[in-house]
Amino acid sequence: MAMNQIPGQNIYIGGIFCLKNKAALDRANITHVVSVLRLAPSENLFSDFKQHRIDIDDVDDENLLEHLPAAVNFIQSGLDAGGSVLVHCAMGKSRSATVCIAYMLHQQRSGLTPQSALEVIRQSRPLCEPNDGFMEQLNLYHEMGCPDEVADHPVYQRWLYRREVEESVACGRAPELKSVRFEDEQPQRPQEPTAQVVEIKCRKCRRGIADSKYIISHDQEKKESNKYRSNQECAHVFLHPMKWMRPSLFPEAGPNDYEGDAPLTGRLACPNTSCGANLGKFAWQGLQCNCGQWVVPAIGLAKARVDIANKAPVRGAGNLPPTALGIRMPPGMRGPESSDGSGRGNL
Structure with missing residues (x-):
C-alpha cells in the first residue's frame, strides 16, 4: 500500500x-x-x-x-x-x-x-x-505533558510498576517486594504553592496514615443495576503503596529482606504497633469499589475506620476548593465538610 x-x-x-x-x-x-x-x-x-x-x-x-x-x-x-x-x-x-x-x-x-x-x-x-x-x-x-524524557517521570514509573504487578498476578502470585514502588520512598515533586491537601488518620489512635499525594482517584461508573448506584458514596479510599504497609503486604519479609512469598490479598493494619487496628484491605488482582469502579491493584482504607480532614491550607491558598487547585479526589471525598466530625466526605 x-x-x-x-x-x-x-x-x-x-x-x-x-x-x-x-x-x-x-x-x-x-x-x-x-x-x-x-x-x-x-x-x-x-x-x-x-x-x-x-x-x-x-x-x-x-x-x-x-x-x-x-x-x-x-x-x-x-x-x-x-x-x-x-x-x-x-x-x-x-x-x-x-x-x-x-x-x-x-x-x-x-x-x-x-x-x-x-x-x-x-x-x-x-x-x-x-x-x-x-x-x-x-x-x-x-x-x-509529552516530556523529552519519560524514564524518570512518576507516571511512567507507576505504569511500569503496575505492569509488573499484572504479570505477577497473571501467574497467580503477588509481586516481589523488590519490584513494588513505595510512593513515599520516591523523590517528591514540589508542592503547588496554593495546594490544599487531605490528611488521613487512624480513627482509633489518630496516627497519620496518608495525604492527598498518595490517593488514587477513581471515577464512579453509572450502573443500571440496583447494586451500583451512581450517587452511592465510595466506602474506601484507595492508596498507592507506602512503606508503612510493608508488614501487611509482605508479612514474611524481614526489615532487610526482599525475598519470600506474599499473599495476594489481606488486611491492612495501622502502623502504630500499640494500635494495630484493621484499616482496610488489599488485593493485588484488584477490587471493585461499591461505586462500581475496578481499581487494580487495590490498596483500600475503609472510610469507617479512618478520619479524613483538610490540612491547614498552604500560605496563599485561602479557601479555594481543591478542584480549583487541580486536586482531583475520589468520589465521596468531594463534598463539604461533614457535621459529625468524622471527616468523611471532606474536601
Whole structure:
C-alpha cells in the first residue's frame, strides 16, 4: 500500500513495502525514516536515508512509550533539516500511527488528544488504528505533558510498576517486594504553592496514615443495576503503596529482606504497633469499589475506620476548593465538610 501524508505535516506514514517505491520517496523528498518493527529489512532499502529504528511487535503489552521521546526528536531533526520523514511499520496501521500521534501531541500539547490526533491521520489514511495498549500509552504520554524524557517521570514509573504487578498476578502470585514502588520512598515533586491537601488518620489512635499525594482517584461508573448506584458514596479510599504497609503486604519479609512469598490479598493494619487496628484491605488482582469502579491493584482504607480532614491550607491558598487547585479526589471525598466530625466526605 502507498504511503500517505499526514495533513499539514511533511510526515508520511506507510507500510514496509512503500520503501521499494523509490520514485514516490523522491517525490515526497523523504530524507529520514522511522522504522517501527522487529523485522530486519535489507539495509539497501535505507542507504539513501537517515534511519531511526524501534524494534517492537504490534502487541498490547509492548513498551513503545519508552521510545516515543527519541522518535519525536528524530522526526523533528528531519523536518528541521528541510526534508520529509517517513514513519513505517509492517502495514502502516498501528505502530507507525502511534509514533506519528506522539509527534503531533508533542507539537500541540494543549490542542490535541490522542484520539483527535488519530482522526487527523485518518483523513489521509483511514486504516490507522493503534492497538489498545499503544492507545493507553499515548494517553499516558499526553498526561505526562509529552516530556523529552519519560524514564524518570512518576507516571511512567507507576505504569511500569503496575505492569509488573499484572504479570505477577497473571501467574497467580503477588509481586516481589523488590519490584513494588513505595510512593513515599520516591523523590517528591514540589508542592503547588496554593495546594490544599487531605490528611488521613487512624480513627482509633489518630496516627497519620496518608495525604492527598498518595490517593488514587477513581471515577464512579453509572450502573443500571440496583447494586451500583451512581450517587452511592465510595466506602474506601484507595492508596498507592507506602512503606508503612510493608508488614501487611509482605508479612514474611524481614526489615532487610526482599525475598519470600506474599499473599495476594489481606488486611491492612495501622502502623502504630500499640494500635494495630484493621484499616482496610488489599488485593493485588484488584477490587471493585461499591461505586462500581475496578481499581487494580487495590490498596483500600475503609472510610469507617479512618478520619479524613483538610490540612491547614498552604500560605496563599485561602479557601479555594481543591478542584480549583487541580486536586482531583475520589468520589465521596468531594463534598463539604461533614457535621459529625468524622471527616468523611471532606474536601
